[in-house]
Amino acid sequence: xxxxxxxxxxxxxxxxxxxxxxxxxxxxxxxxxxxxxxxxxxxxxxxxxxxxxxxxxxxxxxxxxxxxxxxxxxxxxxxxxxxxxxxxxxxxxxxxxxxxxxxxxxxxxxxxxxxxxxxxxxxxxxxxxxxxxxxxxxxxxxxxxxxxxxxxxxxxxxxxxxxxxxxxxxxxxxxxxxxxxxxxxxxxxxxxxxxxxxxxxxxxxxxxxxxxxxxxxxxxxxxxxxxxxxxxxxxxxxxxxxxxxxxxxxxxxxxxxxxxxxxxxxxxxxxxxxxxxxxxxxxxxxxxxxxxxxxxxxxxxxxxxxxxxxxxxxxxxxxxxxxxxxxxxxxxxxxxxxxxxxxxxxxxxxxxxxxxxxxxxxxxxxxxxxxxxxxxxxxxxxxxxxxxxxxxxxxxxxxxxxxxxxxxxxxxxxxxxxxxxxxxxxxxxxxxxxxxxxxxxxxxxxxxxxxxxxxxxxxxxxxxxxxxxxxxxxxxxxxxxxxxxxxxxxxxxxxxxxxxxxxxxxxxxxxxxxxxxxxxxxxxxxxxxxxxxxxxxxxxxxxxxxxxxxxxxxxxxxxxxxxxxxxxxxxxxxxxxxxxxxxxxxxxxxxxxxxxxxxxxxxx
Numbered sequence: 001x002x003x004x005x006x007x008x009x010x011x012x013x014x015x016x017x018x019x020x021x022x023x024x025x026x027x028x029x030x031x032x033x034x035x036x037x038x039x040x041x042x043x044x045x046x047x048x049x050x051x052x053x054x055x056x057x058x059x060x061x062x063x064x065x066x067x068x069x070x071x072x073x074x075x076x077x078x079x080x081x082x083x084x085x086x087x088x089x090x091x092x093x094x095x096x097x098x099x100x101x102x103x104x105x106x107x108x109x110x111x112x113x114x115x116x117x118x119x120x121x122x123x124x125x126x127x128x129x130x131x132x133x134x135x136x137x138x139x140x141x142x143x144x145x146x147x148x149x150x151x152x153x154x155x156x157x158x159x160x161x162x163x164x165x166x167x168x169x170x171x172x173x174x175x176x177x178x179x180x181x182x183x184x185x186x187x188x189x190x191x192x193x194x195x196x197x198x199x200x201x202x203x204x205x206x207x208x209x210x211x212x213x214x215x216x217x218x219x220x221x222x223x224x225x226x227x228x229x230x231x232x233x234x235x236x237x238x239x240x241x242x243x244x245x246x247x248x249x250x251x252x253x254x255x256x257x258x259x260x261x262x263x264x265x266x267x268x269x270x271x272x273x274x275x276x277x278x279x280x281x282x283x284x285x286x287x288x289x290x291x292x293x294x295x296x297x298x299x300x301x302x303x304x305x306x307x308x309x310x311x312x313x314x315x316x317x318x319x320x321x322x323x324x325x326x327x328x329x330x331x332x333x334x335x336x337x338x339x340x341x342x343x344x345x346x347x348x349x350x351x352x353x354x355x356x357x358x359x360x361x362x363x364x365x366x367x368x369x370x371x372x373x374x375x376x377x378x379x380x381x382x383x384x385x386x387x388x389x390x391x392x393x394x395x396x397x398x399x400x401x402x403x404x405x406x407x408x409x410x411x412x413x414x415x416x417x418x419x420x421x422x423x424x425x426x427x428x429x430x431x432x433x434x435x436x437x438x439x440x441x442x443x444x445x446x447x448x449x450x451x452x453x454x455x456x457x458x459x460x461x462x463x464x465x466x467x468x469x470x471x472x473x474x475x476x477x478x479x480x481x482x483x484x485x486x487x488x489x490x491x492x493x494x495x496x497x498x499x500x501x502x503x504x505x506x507x508x509x510x511x512x513x514x515x516x517x518x519x520x521x522x523x524x525x526x527x528x529x530x531x532x533x534x535x536x537x538x539x540x541x542x543x544x545x546x547x548x549x550x551x552x553x554x555x556x557x558x559x560x561x562x563x564x565x566x567x568x569x570x571x572x573x574x575x576x577x578x579x580x581x582x583x584x585x586x587x588x589x590x591x592x593x594x595x596x597x598x599x600x601x602x603x604x
Contacts, residue, residue, distance in 0.1 A: 045093030062090030125167025209261030286343030305331035449479030
């Protein structure tokens with residue numbers, strides 16, 4: 001419908017310009033003021049343009065302008081080839097000629113195939129000139145990935161795919177938080193409870209990240225009865241920064257255990273990265289930059305010996321009205337979390353100069369990123385203006401909030417395993433074991449669809465409860481329902497092929513697609529480029545999720561009202577045209593499902 005939109009925009013603009021010349025010759029109107037929208041109800045029309053932006057120049061109420069503009073449009077008989085025009089409140093709307101519009105939309109999908117959706121109305125990818133680096137996941141090497149990481153990973157991976165679809169050059173990075181006091185706590189627990197026994201993940205039959213996470217829980221329990229544990233961990237951190245060989249060797253061993261386990265989870269969940277950054281390799285650069293900033297007067301040394309910066313300009317005064325400061329180096333010279341973030345940001349831009357850097361990090365860190373971006377600007381880095389924090393809300397199970405140090409965290413692997421088993425059970429109960437191919441492989445894909453779609457369908461900023469049972473439903477707004485719809489269309493296409501019914505993309509055939517249910521589906525498919533553009537600009541996969549569900553519902557209504565195979569003998573041309581529409585729907589569904597991490601299944 002892009003062609004119809006352009007035509008409609010031009011028609012409305014020419015009419016507005018004509019009316020302005022009559023009513024207010026001094027008025028200035030431009031084509032940029034003509035914004036084409038989709039009316040909220042089908043009966044109002046297929047496209048509309050609001051007249052609000054012309055009210056001031058013409059000194060008239062928008063509804064009155066709409067009446068006059070629609071009148072001018074309808075006086076030109078040539079415009080009727082596009083459709084029927086009318087004033088609807090403050091809008092000029094058009095009900096398109098279904099036959100010609102259907103031909104244009106469907107042929108565009110047929111020609112562009114999986115490229116459909118990447119191009120805007122002007123024929124260009126909306127983010128073709130953008131280089132976007134996106135950081136997500138950022139695990140700590142003292143524990144395995146948990147449910148919170150799964151939402152982070154789903155957002156980061158999905159946003160990356162959406163940006164690529166919109167034409168951006170995307171570079172995915174993962175910052176591994178592999179140093180600091182929390183890492184030392186796991187190391188201390190290992191030395192206390194496992195080292196003498198020579199225990200390893202292999203000897204205990206455990207995944208490496210799970211074993212190190214167990215050590216972290218053991219430290220927490222130990223520290224409650226032994227207050228000196230905190231000081232012991234701090235001493236270990238100082239030794240680490242001093243390069244103590246024994247501490248460094250243990251640190252490297254436990255880091256490898258964790259990272260190998262985490263990467264297994266990434267592979268299983270379809271998450272990938274172009275580069276891994278290690279905090280242990282960037283924090284020293286951060287320290288150098290901070291010491292240089294201290295010399296230059298950007299930072300100052302506090303009475304306690306720590307290096308700080310006044311951040312009042314960025315975050316305001318505290319509750320008592322005093323200026324706020326941020327510690328950048330502790331009094332003993334050791335770095336804090338923001339130290340390595342400063343070094344990492346600088347190194348990344350040196351490595352890959354981007355137009356935009358997106359940090360996918362929970363809303364709890366909003367303050368941190370305000371401070372980080374402010375510090376980088378104060379240091380004189382112009383690219384700091386290109387930094388963006390994509391914050392997301394907390395995610396929990398109905399049982400409550402997770403705390404990894406207490407061992408109440410919802411482990412990512414365990415959650416996917418549980419969903420896998422529930423999906424396999426559902427396949428068995430439905431008697432689909434033989435029909436789906438390899439049940440275990442299908443169950444894994446259903447589990448991932450259930451998980452990721454549920455996590456992505458809420459807007460990022462929203463806190464949410466992950467309900468496993470709801471996520472696995474094959475009805476309603478879920479990943480498995482979309483998989484079922486994709487498999488259903490695949491089945492229709494396969495059966496049509498068996499019966500010798502072929503796709504017919506001729507104008508004569510496609511012009512027959514004028515039933516209301518056909519039209520609603522075609523209009524839904526037409527919106528895909530707009531959806532991609534909006535989702536990319538807002539870094540919001542929930543836009544694609546909502547769209548997918550809408551397309552699936554439209555196809556369901558279409559197939560209910562417009563049979564394909566059963567009419568093939570009496571009206572083969574119409575059946576083959578409807579088959580094309582089904583094929584186009586599958587093209588869009590598969591493409592959009594890939595963007596929100598829902599694996600496609602041709603059988604369910």
